[in-house]
Amino acid sequence: MLSTSTTRAPDQAPSSTRPGDDRARAVAGQAAVSRLGAPVRSRLRLGQVLVVVSGLLSIAPYVALVQLGDILVTAHEAGSAPDPERVRATVMVLIGAYSTRLLLYSLALLITHFADLALRDRLRRDIVARLTRTPLSWFTASTSGRLRKAVQDDTTTVHTVIAHGPVERLNAVVTPVALLACAFWIDWRLGLLSVGTIPLYFATYSLSMRGMNEKTVEMDRRLENISSAMVEFVAGIGVVKAFGQVGRAHAAYLRAGDEFSTFYRAWAMSMMNISCLSITWVSIPVLLLVNLGGGSLLLRAGLVTLPQVLATTLIALVLPGAMVTIASVSWSYQQAGAAALRLCDILDAPTLSAAVHPRRPDGARVEIEHVSYSYGRTLAVDDACLTLVPGTVTALLGPSGSGKSTLATLIARFADPDAGTVRIGGVDLRDMDEQTLYDTVSFVLQDPQLLDAPIRDNIALGRPDADLEQVRAAARVAQIDDFIMTLPSGYDTVVGRDTALSGGQAQRIAIARAVLCDTPVILLDEATAMADPESEAEIQQALAELVKGRTVLVIAHRPAAVRGAHRVVVMDRGRIVATGTHDELLNEPHYRALLRQGGVAVDPQENSHD
Numbered sequence: 001m002l003s004t005s006t007t008r009a010p011d012q013a014p015s016s017t018r019p020g021d022d023r024a025r026a027v028a029g030q031a032a033v034s035r036l037g038a039p040v041r042s043r044l045r046l047g048q049v050l051v052v053v054s055g056l057l058s059i060a061p062y063v064a065l066v067q068l069g070d071i072l073v074t075a076h077e078a079g080s081a082p083d084p085e086r087v088r089a090t091v092m093v094l095i096g097a098y099s100t101r102l103l104l105y106s107l108a109l110l111i112t113h114f115a116d117l118a119l120r121d122r123l124r125r126d127i128v129a130r131l132t133r134t135p136l137s138w139f140t141a142s143t144s145g146r147l148r149k150a151v152q153d154d155t156t157t158v159h160t161v162i163a164h165g166p167v168e169r170l171n172a173v174v175t176p177v178a179l180l181a182c183a184f185w186i187d188w189r190l191g192l193l194s195v196g197t198i199p200l201y202f203a204t205y206s207l208s209m210r211g212m213n214e215k216t217v218e219m220d221r222r223l224e225n226i227s228s229a230m231v232e233f234v235a236g237i238g239v240v241k242a243f244g245q246v247g248r249a250h251a252a253y254l255r256a257g258d259e260f261s262t263f264y265r266a267w268a269m270s271m272m273n274i275s276c277l278s279i280t281w282v283s284i285p286v287l288l289l290v291n292l293g294g295g296s297l298l299l300r301a302g303l304v305t306l307p308q309v310l311a312t313t314l315i316a317l318v319l320p321g322a323m324v325t326i327a328s329v330s331w332s333y334q335q336a337g338a339a340a341l342r343l344c345d346i347l348d349a350p351t352l353s354a355a356v357h358p359r360r361p362d363g364a365r366v367e368i369e370h371v372s373y374s375y376g377r378t379l380a381v382d383d384a385c386l387t388l389v390p391g392t393v394t395a396l397l398g399p400s401g402s403g404k405s406t407l408a409t410l411i412a413r414f415a416d417p418d419a420g421t422v423r424i425g426g427v428d429l430r431d432m433d434e435q436t437l438y439d440t441v442s443f444v445l446q447d448p449q450l451l452d453a454p455i456r457d458n459i460a461l462g463r464p465d466a467d468l469e470q471v472r473a474a475a476r477v478a479q480i481d482d483f484i485m486t487l488p489s490g491y492d493t494v495v496g497r498d499t500a501l502s503g504g505q506a507q508r509i510a511i512a513r514a515v516l517c518d519t520p521v522i523l524l525d526e527a528t529a530m531a532d533p534e535s536e537a538e539i540q541q542a543l544a545e546l547v548k549g550r551t552v553l554v555i556a557h558r559p560a561a562v563r564g565a566h567r568v569v570v571m572d573r574g575r576i577v578a579t580g581t582h583d584e585l586l587n588e589p590h591y592r593a594l595l596r597q598g599g600v601a602v603d604p605q606e607n608s609h610d
């Protein structure tokens, strides 16, 4: 079945890539970050302009400081009191420049935060808009997991690089560059002292960052492995327990965890030593030693003044903060790259084309003409031609994997065929708008998929405007009304919270849902009639009511299910190999093989044809 968790959408990217691909993925990640940020780029640019101005303004307090020092030292040396007017003016410049800088910086952050809010809102809307046009065949258990991660986690990860990245990274570059220029302007020798340790820092830092992009992508991939092992373990817990394999399934999770820690420890340990060394070059004690030590030598030689030494030493001390910010924002960009790629994957999910001139079907005749459909390289339906006549039940029979479910889902437009046409009432499904399609076809799936909502809402899923009487009428047809009325809250009972339903009860609710939709075409998974033998008779009766007078296709998983069908269609490896009534097909080899496999006694007469 298309909807089972064991299948994978063909267009889904594999969850792991080879290490050789990691660099390309890291580059693609940065392109994806830039693509996601495009709608708010002008706002980010405005924030960045403010940061540049604020960075340039950072020079002013230091210049004012040197000036203030000069005024005080000159007055001290002359043995007179400093000029109060000049002192006040210099202090005002110092305070004014500092406050304006802070104000501009905060304003820039505010702008990028608002941009980020708008972007996240837009991203979530775009994802929802995209998914409403995405073929149902795209949604599998794994795509659902990716979706959850994208909407919940990845939009938050991207926040760091949209709201903080442009401002903090630029500030961490502009401010130190402006300050260092200022230091050189104060005195070139002192300027050299303040940047003296930077080449050493960069040399060791780039050593520690070698292969960082690839490692980050690899880390992300290994974390994904842990998540998938966990999801697999939890999703399959029923079958795992039933076969006493908890230890083994658990082991897969532990193995993924162990592999991650081994990888992380090896990476972190080698990086740690070298990155400690790089940080030492810009640590406060080393900077003080170099700047004050070198500065005092220059001072003694009479080449510089004390305020100049103090100002350039303070400038040099700004460096470590800037380095740390650059490193942490770069790291955020790498993580955001992986998150942005996942978001772009979802934003680029395939979509079904919308009808340009929507048409309404005339009748409920279903015509499948030369239809083919593949999942990646697997050809699931191969040049199928079939007509479903209104008022008849057609049973689709064939071995597992022969393409029955795929063919049926194409009639509900879970996907568009790669070749050929599916028409209902003379209208190509691609020329029907969504609502018309929902009003025309309903699908009773093998898994009834009840929501954690009142039973009434579950039945009225396709017709939310239906009143209680209409809902009850549908439930009566589906043989489930009596049972619902025995529940303490009746139709307001919340499935999952107030009551647990048996498989058969859940299926009858799903049948009531289809009865209420009252569509002229019904696609039915015969397995709906098999899950709960105790209520099979009731389900059969409910189904008999449901299919009356409609165009019905039943996906038959066992030969006995063709009972009562007007016509049987046999599929094999994607092709329709035989069509006819049960009697007409008795000599057809594929049909006979299926009957034999299903343990159905074959007419003794036909033995002579063997």
Ligand SMILES: Nc1ncnc2c1ncn2[C@@H]1O[C@H](COP(=O)(O)OP(=O)(O)OP(=O)(O)O)[C@@H](O)[C@H]1O
Residues within 6 Å of the ligand: 001, 002, 007, 008, 009, 010, 137, 140, 375, 376, 378, 379, 380, 398, 399, 400, 401, 402, 403, 404, 405, 406, 407, 557
């Ligand atoms: N989502 C998917 N991604 C990739 N291949 C798929 C997917 N769903 C089905 N297939 C493949 O397409 C082929 C037809 O599958 P389909 O489920 O239509 O067969 P089926 O006759 O309904 O089988 P069953 O009776 O076991 O449900 C099979 O080879 C199957 O492996």
